[in-house]
Amino acid sequence: MISLDRALFVLLLGVLLQAILQLRGSGTAxxxxxxxxxxxxxxxxxxxxxxxxxxxxxxxxxxxxxxxxxxxxxxxxxxxxxxxxRALYDTSSFQAHADxxxxxxxxxSERLAAKPAGTLPRRAKSTKSPSGGLQSAVEVAQDAIKGAAGDWKAAGMDVVLDEVINLMDAEADNAFVLSRSCESLRYMAVDDESRSAVGNSIPVILRAMVLNENSSEVQGYCSGTLVHLAAAPATRSAIIENDGVEAILRGMRLHPGNSFVHLKACAALANLAATSREQKLLMTKGTGQEVLQSLKTHLHDLSVLEYCLGAFHNLATYSENQATLRSLGALRALRDAVRLYPQHAEVQRVGTKTIRLLKGVGRDSVDKAPGDDREDREDLQAV
CATH class of the missing domain: 1.20.1270 (Substrate Binding Domain Of Dnak; Chain:A; Domain 2)
Incomplete structure (x- = not known):
């Protein structure tokens, strides 16, 4: 039989939860x-x-x-x-999405009726993507380059790139313009050649992040561009050498509850942690701690969680990082993620694989020399 004290406690808890629901519900509509x-x-x-x-x-x-x-x-x-x-869920992010x-x-929408003409690449009206919709901006760039026999300049992409960089220079404190410009750069980086060209914008991207550190949109979209650029060794090195890791981590700290910022940031860090040298370097900059905090904060947001797990896996691949990650509490956080999503194949695969790495189980835990630049990472879809 349940005790009186326990019954009163349960009743009080029910009343409190109902009050929370009513308060939360007033803003839900x-x-x-x-x-x-x-x-x-x-x-x-x-x-x-x-x-x-x-x-x-x-x-x-x-x-x-x-x-x-x-x-x-x-x-x-x-x-x-x-x-x-749902009663305890912070719904302020939804209003931010609406804004x-x-x-x-x-x-x-004001620009739809009067589109400026010029040297920018265009797409044919009859062209359809495999999914049946109109071509994406990525396909536009790919088609333009293909039509010019792989020549970036002949495709007119250098003109587009210059326009975007000049716009970012002129509007260095305009968060909205910088966000859209970074998103445009992201769609231009479609292969090794274009990544190399777009890589010239890395200092401008990172400056935008520094000067607009309070804008979650700038932090998110700029990190999204870095995700694509980090897929190539040369541009990956340029990001690291220009303090790109520090810029990404700063954005994560300043916007701890913003899922968009953390989704893009974790994806960028995952791609930056491609080789043993980079995996070691990123850990010395505090990447492990920030990714762990992101995983805990956004545990119930799969869009963020998947990229947190990818970043964790890549950092844990380097054996010298494993003790530090364990000391931070990574094993418990990873187990929480795996237990929370038993039916999610990717969370199970990457989460379990990373747990095994941290426990020193399997071939993935073999030591590597600090100077070994072989890529050993969990490949992620670009975001």
Whole structure:
């Protein structure tokens, strides 16, 4: 039989949770209606997306589509949570998404009727992507380069790159312009040749992150560009040499609860931790601690968690990092992630593999010389 004290405790707990639900629920209708309205408007804009135009506008539409999918996915995850998790969930991020969608609409919809002509690459009206939709900005760049026999300049991409860099120089304190510019650079880095060319913008990207450290949009989109550039050895080295790791970690610390910033940041760190030399270097800069904190904070956000796990795995591949990661509490955090998502194949695969590394189990834990530059990482889809 349950004791009186325990019964009173359960009753009190129920009353408190009900009060929390009522308080949270009062704001739920507001953010949900705002987000729903902006998503509906975004759908309309995407339906009328132009078949041709300047690269910045095409990249902006691609950004809108990516953000729309991200928002819909996060809302679906929120709605699938047990009621007590929803009661404690911070829904302020949803209102931030609504504000971003509104800003995008106000900035770009005015440009749809009058698209500037010029030397920018265009896409054919009849061209379709394999999924049946219009080509993405990545495909535009690929087609332009292919049509010019692989010549970056002949494809006109150097002109686009110069325009974007000049715009970022001129608008160094304009967070909105810098966010869109970084997103455009991300879509231009489609292969080794284009990454090499876009790599010239690395100092400008990192300066934008330093000068706009309070803007989560700048931090997120700039880190997203670094994800793509870090896929090639030369540009990866340039990012590290220009204090790119420090810039990414600073953005994570300044925006601890922002899932967009941490998704992009963890993906960038995962790609930067490609070789044993880089894995060792990133740990000395405090990367392990920041990724661990990100994993704990965003444990219930799969979009962030997957990239946190990828970064953890790549850092743990270097055996000299494993003791430090264990001392930080990485094993417990990784086990929590694996237990929370028993049906998620990627979380199970990467999480379990990283746990085995930290426990010294399997061939992945073989020591490597500090100067060994062989790539040994968990490959991630670019974000």
């Amino acid at each position: 507001v953010w949900r209606s705002n987000v729903a309205a902006e998503l509906a408007l975004a759908d309309t804009l995407l339906e009328h997306r132009p078949d041709e135009g300047d690269a910045l506008l095409l990249a902006a539409f691609e950004t809108l589509e990516v953000r729309k999918r991200l928002v819909e996915g996060q809302i679906a995850q929120h709605d699938a949570m047990p009621w007590f998790q 971003w969608l509104k800003s995008w609409r106000q900035e770009w």
